[in-house]
Amino acid sequence: xxxxxxxxxxxxxxxxxxxxxxxxxxLKKGDKLxxxxxxxxxxxxxxxxxxxxxxxxxxxxxxxxxxRRGWFVAPxxxxxxxxxxxxFHQLSREQGREPQTTLLSGxxxxxxxxAVEALQLHPFDQIYLxxxxxxxxxxxxxxxENHCLPARVPELLSHDLNGSLTEVYETHYKLxxxxxxxxxxxxxxxxxxAQPLGVMEGRPALLLRRLNYDQYGRVLDLDIEYWRHDSxxxxxxxx
Amino acid sequence: xxxxxxxxxxxxxxxxxxxxxxxxxxLKKGDKLxxxxxxxxxxxxxxxxxxxxxxxxxxxxxxxxxxRRGWFVAPxxxxxxxxxxxxFHQLSREQGREPQTTLLSGxxxxxxxxAVEALQLHPFDQIYLxxxxxxxxxxxxxxxENHCLPARVPELLSHDLNGSLTEVYETHYKLxxxxxxxxxxxxxxxxxxAQPLGVMEGRPALLLRRLNYDQYGRVLDLDIEYWRHDSxxxxxxxx
DNA sequence: GTTTTCCTTTGGTATATACCAGATTTATAT
DNA sequence: ATATAAATCTGGTATATACCAAAGGAAAAC
Numbered sequence: 001x002x003x004x005x006x007x008x009x010x011x012x013x014x015x016x017x018x019x020x021x022x023x024x025x026x027l028k029k030g031d032k033l034x035x036x037x038x039x040x041x042x043x044x045x046x047x048x049x050x051x052x053x054x055x056x057x058x059x060x061x062x063x064x065x066x067x068r069r070g071w072f073v074a075p076x077x078x079x080x081x082x083x084x085x086x087x088f089h090q091l092s093r094e095q096g097r098e099p100q101t102t103l104l105s106g107x108x109x110x111x112x113x114x115a116v117e118a119l120q121l122h123p124f125d126q127i128y129l130x131x132x133x134x135x136x137x138x139x140x141x142x143x144x145e146n147h148c149l150p151a152r153v154p155e156l157l158s159h160d161l162n163g164s165l166t167e168v169y170e171t172h173y174k175l176x177x178x179x180x181x182x183x184x185x186x187x188x189x190x191x192x193x194a195q196p197l198g199v200m201e202g203r204p205a206l207l208l209r210r211l212n213y214d215q216y217g218r219v220l221d222l223d224i225e226y227w228r229h230d231s232x233x234x235x236x237x238x239x
Numbered sequence: 240x241x242x243x244x245x246x247x248x249x250x251x252x253x254x255x256x257x258x259x260x261x262x263x264x265x266l267k268k269g270d271k272l273x274x275x276x277x278x279x280x281x282x283x284x285x286x287x288x289x290x291x292x293x294x295x296x297x298x299x300x301x302x303x304x305x306x307r308r309g310w311f312v313a314p315x316x317x318x319x320x321x322x323x324x325x326x327f328h329q330l331s332r333e334q335g336r337e338p339q340t341t342l343l344s345g346x347x348x349x350x351x352x353x354a355v356e357a358l359q360l361h362p363f364d365q366i367y368l369x370x371x372x373x374x375x376x377x378x379x380x381x382x383x384e385n386h387c388l389p390a391r392v393p394e395l396l397s398h399d400l401n402g403s404l405t406e407v408y409e410t411h412y413k414l415x416x417x418x419x420x421x422x423x424x425x426x427x428x429x430x431x432x433a434q435p436l437g438v439m440e441g442r443p444a445l446l447l448r449r450l451n452y453d454q455y456g457r458v459l460d461l462d463i464e465y466w467r468h469d470s471x472x473x474x475x476x477x478x
Numbered sequence: 479g480t481t482t483t484c485c486t487t488t489g490g491t492a493t494a495t496a497c498c499a500g501a502t503t504t505a506t507a508t
Numbered sequence: 509a510t511a512t513a514a515a516t517c518t519g520g521t522a523t524a525t526a527c528c529a530a531a532g533g534a535a536a537a538c
Contacts, residue, residue, distance in 0.1 A: 202295035
């Protein structure tokens with residue numbers, strides 16, 4: 001099929017074909033696409049070309065890959081209004097999804113360089129560092145690193161950290177998330193987040209960095225979250 | 240160099256090498272990278288591998304490509320606080336950048352389907368549709384589609400639309416952007432935006448959709464913006 | 479029935495090569 | 509000097525092929 005250059009690349013045409021299958025409902029959310037090699041024979045081309053189509057649809061957030069398992073039609077994005085103080089669990093349930101948080105690690109360590117300034121600490125101060133994995137409907141969507149101040153939340157590690165941190169803060173320390181500074185932009189998935197999310201290092205990702213303040217206006221913690229780039233949408237209402 | 244599988248792919252190593260050149264300042268913002276073919280000989284590999292490294296660094300927002308001209312080190316992101324009512328020109332200048340807006344087209348047309356509901360119109364109502372291109376420091380970063388209501392801004396097209404719409408609204412119609420509903424997420428660059436931005440269709444992009452209200456709480460217009468994914472960062476402060 | 483082992487499938491990585499089209503530069507003609 | 513044409517450089521697209529590693533399922537051993 002090298003005859004007609006046709007000005008629109010082949011991978012575009014293939015992309016359009018796959019898109020139609022999704023939009024028509026022939027392929028539903030969660031469905032597995034044919035394997036790359038099957039698609040090669042279906043569209044009579046090579047994996048390089050097929051993978052170009054798939055990569056672009058992945059960038060679009062339409063499909064996602066599970067390493068060595070295949071390509072799947074992506075579910076709806078979760079949406080977040082950063083000006084509302086809803087936590088992950090509330091938010092998910094309100095949107096009819098089933099949230100889950102699992103603690104990957106919780107340690108007392110020296111504050112990472114990138115967090116020193118935000119937390120107003122000295123270079124070798126200690127913090128609680130929690131790494132947690134968040135899933136919606138069984139699919140891992142977010143890897144979080146919580147940098148918490150021992151001064152605010154002593155003995156933090158003795159509590160159950162598999163749920164909402166907000167609630168732990170409130171019930172055990174009488175501290176309430178009151179305001180925050182949030183930063184949000186697309187970047188590439190770093191190694192530590194890639195592993196637990198089952199995403200390849202270097203693929204598109206969303207970085208959400210949140211510096212939280214308590215009801216007294218003091219810095220409470222720094223939350224660095226890496227989201228699957230196809231799983232989150234920011235919605236802000238300034239009414 | 241196929242000897243040691245080493246568990247970390249070759250493109251990662253190349254990526255790290257290039258990254259070092261950027262971080263050390265050997266390659267400065269705006270600089271052109273060696274051509275893909277040159278990189279092939281430098282790192283003794285093929286274009287497929289080199290392009291994998293480059294694509295990932297592009298996803299990272301570290302470098303960008305100018306079609307058939309080469310790869311360049313990316314400038315700083317512009318940042319935007321959607322809760323502040325600063326327009327593009329203010330915002331850019333405050334951040335020490337030189338903004339520019341050029342009108343690509345301005346017409347009175349039937350409202351696009353995706354805008355009907357938001358603008359509370361009927362399927363065949365007319366709107367002013369402006370398409371504009373925004374640049375910072377000479378680099379196109381954003382393609383906007385403004386869907387404006389003739390009821391609010393009659394004879395809109397008779398004004399100069401190469402600057403700030405905010406100002407046109409204010410000076411000619413006494414209308415002020417007061418609140419908005421904003422939606423923000425990564426997606427792929429659509430054809431109409433790809434062309435003027437000089438980005439390839441299907442590459443990662445940021446979609447920013449903004450429904451604006453005037454001082455009377457009425458819908459004013461719908462703004463759909465496609466940003467280069469490496470050029471914008473959202474910052475929200477809830478203090 | 480349960481565990482272990484092996485095979486198959488799947489995506490991940492990589493080489494080698496080729497041609498195209500737009501952008502840029504150089505050479506040429508005016 | 510300027511305009512025009514040609515050569516060259518660059519990324520964009522595509523084919524063909526190969527091997528690897530992890531995931532999943534099937535077969536074998538217990």
